[in-house]
Amino acid sequence: MSDASVLETDVAIVGAGPAGIAAAVAARAEGARTLLLDSAPRPGGQIWRHRDPAQLPASGRRWIERLSGSGAEWIHSANAIDLPAPGVLIAEREGRAFTIRWRSLVIATGATERLLPFPGWTLPNVFGVGGLQALLKAGASVAARRVIVAGSGPLLLPVASSLAAAGATIRLVAEQAPALRVYRFAGALWSDPVRLAQAARYRAGFRRARYRCGTWIVRVDPVGSALSVTLTDGRRIWTDRTDLVAVGYGLVPDVRLARLAGCSIASGCVAVDRSQRTSVPSVFCAGEPTGIAGADSAVAQGRLAGAAAAGARRTGGAASRARRFAARLDRAFALRPDLRALPDPATIVCRCEDVSLGEIGEGWSARQIKLYTRAGMGPCQGRVCQPALEFLRRTGADAVRLPLFPAPVGLLADHANRDEGDS
Amino acid sequence: MSRPDAIVVGGGIVGAACARELAMAGLGVTLVEAEFVGGGATAAGMGHIVVMDDSPPQFGLTALSRALLDELAPALPAAVERDRCGTLWVAEDEDQLVAARLKAAAYGDAKVEASVVDGAELPRLEPGLRPGLAGGLLVPGDGVVYPPALARWLAEDARRLGAAIREGEPVTALDGRSVMTARGRIDAALVVNAAGAAAPILTHGLPIVPRRGHLVITDRHPGFCRHQVLELGYLKSAHSSTGASVAFNVQPRMTGQVLIGSSRELVGWNRTPNRALLGRMLRRAADFMPALAGLSAIRSWIGFRPATPDNLPLIGPSSRIDGLWIAAGHEGLGITTALGTARLLGDLILGRAPSLDPVPFTPDRSGEPAAAVHA
């Protein structure tokens, strides 16, 4: 079919964060025709999100320059919605479908933030930590706004730092993990001077604000156009006024595309070998979907994946190092059980369908929760409530359904039509 | 645990309704479900409540069932999302409009409200339909429900009446006096096989095969359509017993979402979506309602209808196994016909005067083994 909406490539890469960009550059270096696709208007993913490359850290700037000089085809503002057959990816852009025919696929879909319900988490001006960071990078102004940054994980400090640099007043950075564990994790960074230097820079960014471990948000209430935030350290409860709240409990690998492809998943991460090969032939995976390990690891895995996807014999230890790092991260920032007690029965768990925790029976499976309450059946397709329920109710994941992202009815009708014509 | 009078195998909407009916009559009932109540074909279904007239027995069963649901309506919780939105059967051409007139007469004879709609009135009822359609048939008493919630309520009501509801307990074998499950054996005076498309796995020879369907639901677009809308050619699709078929069928949900069907194909228990058929189904729908193409689809799924050769469910005693009763094979009408099925089964089990002529529903009516019917 000589249709402009059918693109042919050797290597298709989904996700243009550090892993995807490095994979694209590496695949091009091997001479493969390469196509890189992302839902955002510019490459960079979350960590290298930018409006102007001058805003980027040196490594991000360098990789984005390499990408633009690589000859890889860049498709922005497009969502991967289906893998109807081996070698075929269907994507949506501005309501239109197009087909990408590939020899190798690199899944570099990154991670999403784990948001946990508490009374007030659905109020406007309560964001994810990565969420507020993303909005800041997308041009939002936080100058002179008071912000409380809370939740868990290594994202809290750099986000607080960049908010402070943008003129925000950081009232508090509250890390739920106990200080001992966090410092032990930070201590381990001595062996990694780059990471240590980063951590020191972040801390310097908001020296006057408090960074409290073993502290978490209990609830948020609106007070006029401001927010009253109730915090606790498990012994004491106090409130503070703020304009904005950024709260997130670490990252969850985005493995939906990998699951649709049929890749084996172990403990929520895509299983890969030393060439970043998944269990499915010609399908590779790099970066956070193989385990949360940050941008440097994603780049290392992306280079391996891109080269291997282009047919080069390349192996390395990036994925196993990532798995070890992810395990250390999980231990250091393990979520305290107290967080399970935060939502009361009236607290909304599924934001799309306004399902409250009290509607969800004890011991229900993910599918049962979905069918009986509609939790997870809205447009976010469970991307927010499913990780929350995995923590609150220890449920597993329900099957991935088509389309992978909401898409116009006409598009689904159309892309299936094309398949029929081809088969 | 005391020995139940009756064991109902299968917690779909039909099994849940049967358990409730028998419990209402004072029987000690145990409902055994492999996964959870309403989680199988029930959850996959559209949830229409329709009077269907493609055969006199089906007409009787659907009309009885709809009336029983009307009686229940005040007791149902909001989660059941019952909406008496009515059905609009759309005629594409004059031939189909003639068929609509005949249907209207048949509905009228049976005291079911229905009226013929002409081509000029159609856009007033459903502005989204494409221009130039011949007309249709409006059945105002029809509606929709959210099936898993209705099944769950029926099971909960049975529990209030004393029934035991055992979920997460797959049944491995059954006869007319006992049921073997993953957790052991349960004995009773009678057993009802209400396992839907899985019924022939437990009772060999039942002429039921899984007939797969796809559905798509959109994001909230309130007011997009007002009635459940089907093409009059739907029955042709529903009855084509071999090849894959699609028919235009959309429903407004109380959530403001639009549910789009329908497709039918015989592919066993294959769970890989048939994208080509899904596409055909959506193109058929957009052909009738062009603006559908622009709505945001958020999810598709598949389900397995328990299909019989003559499109009527099997309701009644097994002629071969003493104590065994069958309530299965409801194809795409199980949500509508669950209550009528339960009432008729209850009549037969308890020796009450039957609410319907039971003969057309006799489980052994085909006399042929399932394999021969759908070879």
Next chain:
Amino acid sequence: MPELVEFTVDGVTCRAAPGTSLAAAMLDAGVTAFRRSRTGEPRGPVCGMGICFECRVAIDGIAHRRACLEPVRAGMTVRTGE
């Protein structure tokens, strides 16, 4: 300083630097309630990356667009509260 682009939210004219995401531009314009939830609660952006679907608005008449994924464009007509 690059020239600002003009767009409207519920009929009110707003301005933002080119390249700003619509979600960021709306927040800067003081809009916090992007949509109404099923039970009528006001909701605004949360994830900023196209995952949570809380920042959905109608853009130029097309419902359910994620404001965080759309760069603001001159003449864009945005409707909140869907």
